[in-house]
Amino acid sequence: MNRNKILKFQNLSKHKQVIHAITTRHFDSDNNFNLADYAGTNTESAIRNRQRLCEYLKIDFNRLTIAQQTHDNNATIVTEANLGTGKFATELAIQNTDALITVLPNTPLMMFSADCPLVIIYDFNNRILALMHCSWRSISKGLIENTIFTMKKIFNSKPLNLAIGIGPGAGKCCYQVDKKFIEIISTSKKELIEHILHISPDKMTFDLHGAIIRLLLNTGISESQIEIMNICTICDKRFFSYRRESINAGRFALIASLIT
Numbered sequence: 001m002n003r004n005k006i007l008k009f010q011n012l013s014k015h016k017q018v019i020h021a022i023t024t025r026h027f028d029s030d031n032n033f034n035l036a037d038y039a040g041t042n043t044e045s046a047i048r049n050r051q052r053l054c055e056y057l058k059i060d061f062n063r064l065t066i067a068q069q070t071h072d073n074n075a076t077i078v079t080e081a082n083l084g085t086g087k088f089a090t091e092l093a094i095q096n097t098d099a100l101i102t103v104l105p106n107t108p109l110m111m112f113s114a115d116c117p118l119v120i121i122y123d124f125n126n127r128i129l130a131l132m133h134c135s136w137r138s139i140s141k142g143l144i145e146n147t148i149f150t151m152k153k154i155f156n157s158k159p160l161n162l163a164i165g166i167g168p169g170a171g172k173c174c175y176q177v178d179k180k181f182i183e184i185i186s187t188s189k190k191e192l193i194e195h196i197l198h199i200s201p202d203k204m205t206f207d208l209h210g211a212i213i214r215l216l217l218n219t220g221i222s223e224s225q226i227e228i229m230n231i232c233t234i235c236d237k238r239f240f241s242y243r244r245e246s247i248n249a250g251r252f253a254l255i256a257s258l259i260t
Helices: 043-056 136-140 141-154 179-188 191-196 208-219 241-246
Strands: 018-022 074-078 099-102 107-111 118-123 127-131 162-166 196-198 205-206 225-227 252-258
Touching: 018 043, 043 252, 074 141, 099 107, 099 141, 107 118, 107 127, 107 162, 118 141, 118 179, 118 252, 127 141, 127 252, 136 179, 136 208, 141 162, 141 208, 162 208, 179 191, 191 196, 191 208, 208 225
Parallel strands: 074 099, 162 225
Antiparallel strands: 018 252, 099 127, 107 252, 118 127, 118 162, 196 205
């Protein structure tokens, strides 16, 4: 039986030039498959877990490139000069970026999460790969728009050539927010207010997945290009969740690589 419980997007799996996976907390006999060396209860195993994952997917761990995610809007292009950064320690990863973009083959990119949806973008015409860490803070600051704009400006990417996958994250069923959240959203990106759901007089939740889709559509992408995993990480205990586990939460990951 295959006990390596990774998930894949159907639309991305159709493209043989890119390999990708979203991890869960289960891998082989390990039920705490944490990939972060900075969070969770088994951080000492994180680097070996990254190596195990790369071995399983048959991609090059030595070229694995990681970002220091800061819930901001910065997108960084991975080149020969910075590839492999952060694979042995996240503190040494590419600083202050929540999106990685590359055209380099055999260069795995990895993003971490414990509730924020991780998003993969693949330009199948120009062979461009991008990963985004879409927290509410990063998308309210313009991460999605900045990533798409960078792909357009640097690599002449066009929205109609993009295949997009939105991974598991805090769902509208559980992702409670407060008045302070609404104040921040109102100031930074007013259209996201429409994705706040009033469950009861004293309970509001945020549809983070819906907000991400809305912002992608605003860049000229169509719904037919987007696949979403409607999985709430707060509900679904296959995933690490900061909202559920607090400081004990490890991190699952989205990993992807262009292949030759």
